[in-house]
Amino acid sequence: MAEKKKTAEEIATEKRQKELTKELQATKERLRYSKRQIASVIDLNKCIGCQTCSVACKTLWTDDEATDYMWWNTVNTQPGLGSPKDWEKMGGGYKVRFEGKVREPIKGKLPSREEFGEAWKFNYEEVYTGSSQSAVLKPVGKEPEWGVNWDEDQGGGEYPNAFYFYLPRICNHCTYPTCLDACPRSAIYKRQEDGIAVIDEERCKGYRFCVEACPYKKIYFNKIDLLGQKCIFCYPRIEKGVAPACARQCPARARWVGWVDDETGPVHKLVKKWKVALPLHPEYGTEPNVFYVPPLAPPRLDAEGKIEEKPRIPLRYLEYLFGPGAGGALKILKVEMEKRSNGQPSELMEILIAKEWKGMFKPFDKDPLTLTWERKKKG
Ligand code: SF4
Numbered sequence: 001m002a003e004k005k006k007t008a009e010e011i012a013t014e015k016r017q018k019e020l021t022k023e024l025q026a027t028k029e030r031l032r033y034s035k036r037q038i039a040s041v042i043d044l045n046k047c048i049g050c051q052t053c054s055v056a057c058k059t060l061w062t063d064d065e066a067t068d069y070m071w072w073n074t075v076n077t078q079p080g081l082g083s084p085k086d087w088e089k090m091g092g093g094y095k096v097r098f099e100g101k102v103r104e105p106i107k108g109k110l111p112s113r114e115e116f117g118e119a120w121k122f123n124y125e126e127v128y129t130g131s132s133q134s135a136v137l138k139p140v141g142k143e144p145e146w147g148v149n150w151d152e153d154q155g156g157g158e159y160p161n162a163f164y165f166y167l168p169r170i171c172n173h174c175t176y177p178t179c180l181d182a183c184p185r186s187a188i189y190k191r192q193e194d195g196i197a198v199i200d201e202e203r204c205k206g207y208r209f210c211v212e213a214c215p216y217k218k219i220y221f222n223k224i225d226l227l228g229q230k231c232i233f234c235y236p237r238i239e240k241g242v243a244p245a246c247a248r249q250c251p252a253r254a255r256w257v258g259w260v261d262d263e264t265g266p267v268h269k270l271v272k273k274w275k276v277a278l279p280l281h282p283e284y285g286t287e288p289n290v291f292y293v294p295p296l297a298p299p300r301l302d303a304e305g306k307i308e309e310k311p312r313i314p315l316r317y318l319e320y321l322f323g324p325g326a327g328g329a330l331k332i333l334k335v336e337m338e339k340r341s342n343g344q345p346s347e348l349m350e351i352l353i354a355k356e357w358k359g360m361f362k363p364f365d366k367d368p369l370t371l372t373w374e375r376k377k378k379g
């Protein structure tokens, strides 16, 4: 059967649609472009789950009524359902095809406030100034059913081979941010100077397509100002040569910050040279710029309590989180630890031990107190 001939109007509409698609792609490419990329590495062998990073971030950026339920930095126990609840099953990200050339967006779910967990109110007055001596601190109002760190220390495995570890998470400031692609207002962009992904609050209309699209579920909806909001990698600090609060405050010296392309810096060395720092869920296709040193663990014990030469944390689980490089990273860590305990030098161990904090953040190693001093002097 002969194909119906297109009218001149149909041909013109098709042409215009193609032009618009091309224009949109060019806009997205421009918004995604950055001259350099800042990144962070988190060593899961050093993280003690103290939440100092979460609180440092909260007190700095999300401490008002509109942002009260937001935790731009979360630390969850693994294996666990995390924040928001069961986020790894919510979709988003890309299906990457043809050697990384084609990225097809995957439809994601919009997490509910309940899945994030509300900002609870506590009975402080009753406990601190009330007459009852037996009052205990507890949330008031509706009984909470989920929260930001709800499944803390539950872990996995069976006794005597139970295990858990902590997973701090922020926005990954991805090289291919699905949030940026999904925004019909082109309100999300990567800063050209450092690759930090930010939301332009003037342009944002609160549609929440970005929240659905981010596979890490690291964008929150501000229901008072009707905006998407998320980690900004403390860029006002970065601009002054100071590391983000989450990294700077970490008492375990578990977090590094630096340029990915600085071959002399610890971030480049851990990610590119030693290949012990891996992205979380690389299969999401966004190319995250937060990397993790996977956790080592004691070997398994058999029924008689004898040591088995098998890993306590199943490698399959670590590969699920950090991709196929997890096993190789653990081997490198073990070899270098062995070298160091035999008195041999190991560049990798020196970096990971981090005796000198300034070396962890170069060139973002200024003392934040100097900022106050500068501001006071100007004022
Ligand atoms: Fe966007 Fe999510 Fe990547 Fe952050 S982690 S840049 S919010 S896709």
Ligand code: SF4
Residues within 6 Å of the ligand: 046, 047, 048, 049, 050, 051, 052, 053, 054, 075, 166, 168, 246, 249, 250, 251, 252, 253, 254, 255
């Ligand atoms: Fe882990 Fe450091 Fe955060 Fe504490 S401050 S939870 S040690 S990353």
